[in-house]
Amino acid sequence: MTNPRLLPLYATIAIFLVACVICYAQFPYMASTRVLGNLLTDNAYLGIVAVGMTVVILSGGIDLSVGSVIAFSGVFIAVLLRDTGLHPLVVFALLLVVTTAFGAAMGGLIHVLEMPAFIVTLAGMFLARGAAYMLTIDSVPIDDPFFTMLQKAYYLMPGKGRLTLIGVVMLLSVVAGMVIAHRTRFGSSVFALGGGVQTARLMGVKVGRTTVGIYAFSGFMAGLSGIVFAIYTGSGYPLATVGTELTAIAAVVIGGAILTGGAGYVFGTLIGVLTMGLIQTYIVFDGTLSSWWTKIVIGGLLLMFIVLQKGLLRLSTARLAGGAA
């Protein structure tokens, strides 16, 4: 018998394929490498941050700080490159240390104070946004030869589509996320934590270390996403990516992960991100629909997945009850 936990993933993939077919039927040109390249490039920052969010959600937590951390990262990079002579790679390394430590600190607070992740990361969201504004209130352009090189790094696919560096970084992040979540001891601890803190303890999971690790990972991914976003826009802007944390959560849920934790796939998140990107592209191609339809469709998909999850939960409890009788 098929594993009922795989059903949401199958649903995600099915929806993506149906969306592809609808797009192709209406705009045959959408089946071009240009659109594929755009889809990967335009959603690179979202895909990366969503991988971090997937791990957090698998553990039954939430991280609301990531959107602000991306904006902070952009401003941090832009201001440091403008005001110091540091090489961009050094700046990137510094930034990743800062955001990882920031995530780890939030994880520590969540564990030590036994506070809901929602509240702690909400505070983190305001802190990071405030820190971005402290650095600058303007949008700061980045003029660095190495940085420009990163922006222009792409592989020209047949059909003039561009497989950009940041698109590749996103795909690699997904692969790394898949390995970490599904193939490591840390990953198993994350899933165990998502099943319930008490049971995880009984299973011998080091809850504190895992919690700190989870939010540190999310902080790292948000920092990486911030680097990619800075490369994408070539500037740092403290007002950027407002609400991106919610978009990332939506991508994770559309990707088939269960919001209460314990079940889901990093690969599903990638499909969730691409589905959302595809909806946006469709609406731009059409050109007459209000772009707010993107939000309406995403809202509808979210609702559908939540209902699907509830249904599956009922199904499995019924099966358990049946087994006991």
Place this chain on the structure above:
Amino acid sequence: MTIRTLLSAAAALALTAGMAQAQVVGFSQIGSESGWRAAETTLTKQQAAERGIDLRFSDAQQRQENQIAAIRSFIAQGVDAILLAPVVATGWDSVLEEAKEADIPVVLLDRQVDSSDDLYLTAVGSDLVHEGQVAGEWLVSAANGEDCRVVELQGTTGSSPAIDRKTGFEQGIAGHDNIQLVRSQTGDFTRAQGKEVMESFLQAENGGKDICALYAHNDDMAVGAIQAIKEAGLQPGEDILVVSIDAVPDIFQAMAAGEANATVELTPNMAGPAFDALAAYWKDGSVPAKFIQTESKLYTPSDDPQAEYERRKDLGY
């Protein structure tokens, strides 16, 4: 059989010929944060329809990443031109370069970017300093040589429209010593603040008897100030002259009621000049100047304010 094939071939040819004529233009708009912005969107759609241009509209909901993604999609679609009203000045280099490589001309509307100017065809916008100057010059002629003490309602402190409209106004009244700028404070571009600050001006200036004219950086503040002047028992438009900038529908209503004297238009029709420039470019490749300045037209009660109000009220202001 052959006739049928011929016919269908002819039909297909006619169809492609017809399609080739309709130019496709993508428009990436910032959002709909203000009435002026909504009017710009409405007018762009109207202008495109009048010229038979197939407009693809994308609202970025104030987010640059949405604008970049929309422009990339326009490029992938192979549109004939792109209109862009950029939400911020920075960060457009790589996407504008992509458009250039695909030979798609980009026209900036209303706001500028800090990219090199060979990456876009032209920018259509208003000269904010010039707007202030037109308002100042109107007041010089309205005062007609008599002494006039002016109070000023500034826009949001530090914002470029506030700085430029102040500079322009001062340039407009320069050399006319009969006109004196006595008080100047910010009303934050809002109606409520405009009313509040005007009230304090009136108290400070002998109940308003010493004020001869009000200059407001936008119409909304002027409308608020008109209310304050009326509440102080004075007649706006007669006891105190009112001149402001933007030309939104409400100021024409005030003008029709004789309560406002002049407004300088910040036209939301940025697309008209943009489409004209594009038409010339498509026709013979003629490249326009890098900045196309829209007209800063002065409206006074002699311009039939009621009709102007009717003309604007459905644009989405």
